[in-house]
Amino acid sequence: MPALPAATAIAGAIEPHLKAVDSLFARELASNLPHVQQLVKHVERFRGKMLRPTLVLLCGLATASDTADNESEDTLTHRHVVLATVVEMVHVATLVHDDILDSAEVRRRGATINHLHGNEAAVLLGDYLISHAFHLCSSLESQSDSRLIGHTTNVVCEGELTQNFNRGNWQLSEATYFDIIYRKTASLIETSCRLGAMASNAPQPAVEALALYGRHLGLAFQIIDDVLDIVGQVKTVGKSLGSDIDKGKLTLPMIHFLANAADSHRELLISLLESPADDRVEHVRQLLMPSSSIAYARGRAQKLVDEAISAIAILPAGPWRDILTEMAEFVTRREL
Amino acid sequence: MPALPAATAIAGAIEPHLKAVDSLFARELASNLPHVQQLVKHVERFRGKMLRPTLVLLCGLATASDTADNESEDTLTHRHVVLATVVEMVHVATLVHDDILDSAEVRRRGATINHLHGNEAAVLLGDYLISHAFHLCSSLESQSDSRLIGHTTNVVCEGELTQNFNRGNWQLSEATYFDIIYRKTASLIETSCRLGAMASNAPQPAVEALALYGRHLGLAFQIIDDVLDIVGQVKTVGKSLGSDIDKGKLTLPMIHFLANAADSHRELLISLLESPADDRVEHVRQLLMPSSSIAYARGRAQKLVDEAISAIAILPAGPWRDILTEMAEFVTRREL
Secondary structure (H helix, E strand, C coil): CCCCHHHHHCHHHHHHHHHHHHHHHHHHHCCCCHHHHHHHHHHHHHCCCCHHHHHHHHHHHHHHCCCCCCCCCCCCCHHHHHHHHHHHHHHHHHHHHHCCCCHHHHHHCCCCHHHHHHHHHHHHHHHHHHHHHHHHHCCCCCHHHHHHHHHHHHHHHHHHHHHHHCCCCCCCCHHHHHHHHHHHHHHHHHHHHHHHHHHCCCCHHHHHHHHHHHHHHHHHHHHHHHHHHHHCCHHHHCCCCCHHHHCCCCCHHHHHHHHHCCHHHHHHHHHHHHCCCCCHHHHHHHHHCCCCHHHHHHHHHHHHHHHHHHHHHHCCCCHHHHHHHHHHHHHHHCCC | CCCCHHHHHCHHHHHHHHHHHHHHHHHHHCCCCHHHHHHHHHHHHHCCCCHHHHHHHHHHHHHHCCCCCCCCCCCCCHHHHHHHHHHHHHHHHHHHHHCCCCHHHHHHCCCCHHHHHHHHHHHHHHHHHHHHHHHHHCCCCCHHHHHHHHHHHHHHHHHHHHHHHCCCCCCCCHHHHHHHHHHHHHHHHHHHHHHHHHHCCCCHHHHHHHHHHHHHHHHHHHHHHHHHHHHCCHHHHCCCCCHHHHCCCCCHHHHHHHHHCCHHHHHHHHHHHHCCCCCHHHHHHHHHCCCCHHHHHHHHHHHHHHHHHHHHHHCCCCHHHHHHHHHHHHHHHCCC
């Protein structure tokens, strides 16, 4: 999986803080019970690019110099590290619970937590993560961070419930798709940016600009994720693909295709989506690749990236704004 | 299901507060999304005797008069109502997630949330509840309540993970059984009592006495629940029975039986526990009923109830201490 640009461009400034996040993540989850500790190790499997903690830290750095009473221009506090760890824990919890499959899916898919330890263990491990996320967050002095995290996880749950409710709904509208991806993905990324800026006591316009940046970046990120689920290669994307098709979830390229393709193609896609055949994912890919629907979805993502970059134009020019710009551009450059 | 004694004995004092809990519970969970609201309605199915909120309120009332700066002897605050609602939400979340079944269990059992809406909806509904519990808790002024709730849910998750890890372990020791039921059940009941007293600004010895009361009451409550899962009648217990047997969970009567019964009986119980037959629950019941193991488990529960009552001997005599005593005694009187 490609590293985030931040890791190379400003490694010196951000790496120690990301290491602190990693260390706090492990410390908070550690259990005296060996079988719990054993299961916690599997969590590593779900750790990825650290996008959300990186955004907490970068937004903290981008606004630290705006703060009147800040002693050092680029100093991040313990609060930044705690919040970065909390958002990563929440994110990993959602990945673990996304792994809960119905029995048909278990047959089709390979080794996941639930496959190795049963659905119950996957549910409980996700609960353990979410519980520790809130526990860690409540160690901070103010309730405002906990309140924002709680509000955000409420929204994420509504997004996941809406997505689940619409499984197999081939009439899903683009508006509902955007509502789902805002709630399930962009809201936590928006909150990561907001928390980073808040922890630097940034002025309100800067907080709102970074929140808007996060919101647009989050939407673009999910669209590209959904595109890669159809057209990506397992070895570069680094996870099993076709999972949206397996779960009957329409994503932007499919919604566009169903609205714009010839009737015969439209019917073919629906019959593939409803087919129990193992090779249907490959057939969906072959159907969508030559169409304009992949490019359409990529175009929507690019537009959102542009909006994310515009949103932070009000921040002072400098290395942090540059790296946030690079982060946004990276989203649409993700490899197939 | 029999009402808690509190509901009859001091209905006037506690009923309005329980109604406030009910109302806050519904308000906090309400969603603008119709399909989410629809699913939230199913939560009612999991609502029961309101043991935990009742204990928050009663412990608040029992210690309110001890407080120097308390204006009225029996006044409960908004904080009591919020905390009572939070512990109920956490409890219901655990019930919803307990409902996640593997595919063999789905075949064997009737209509549950997961049966009606799939395992995913049950996972997400539980997540929605736990998220709203933390969100609601973070509306309080101090972080200390959130911190205690977060710590408690960490412990509950460890209990559930330990229980799940030991499914099918016919060598489970009594010590591990008690560790499991402390974590998964008694810890939240202990915390309910502690929070109620803390919200009344009770002196530390009273807080600790009520926490100990809750801990012992919680252990007794779970032992009786486990006894009823074997020997109870569906129509009086009000839920499906034999679920511990279905899930391969050894409970105190079975642990005692395996340690004390004749070899042939011991082997018979294990073969029944490992049997896929539908009528094995009935056979386990017939095997355990005439043995001393049910009485043994009831005796352990009674001893814990006595200890719970002793723990609150340091509280001033009066109606609140009497009703707490009655609550504890009620645990072992629960109907078959």
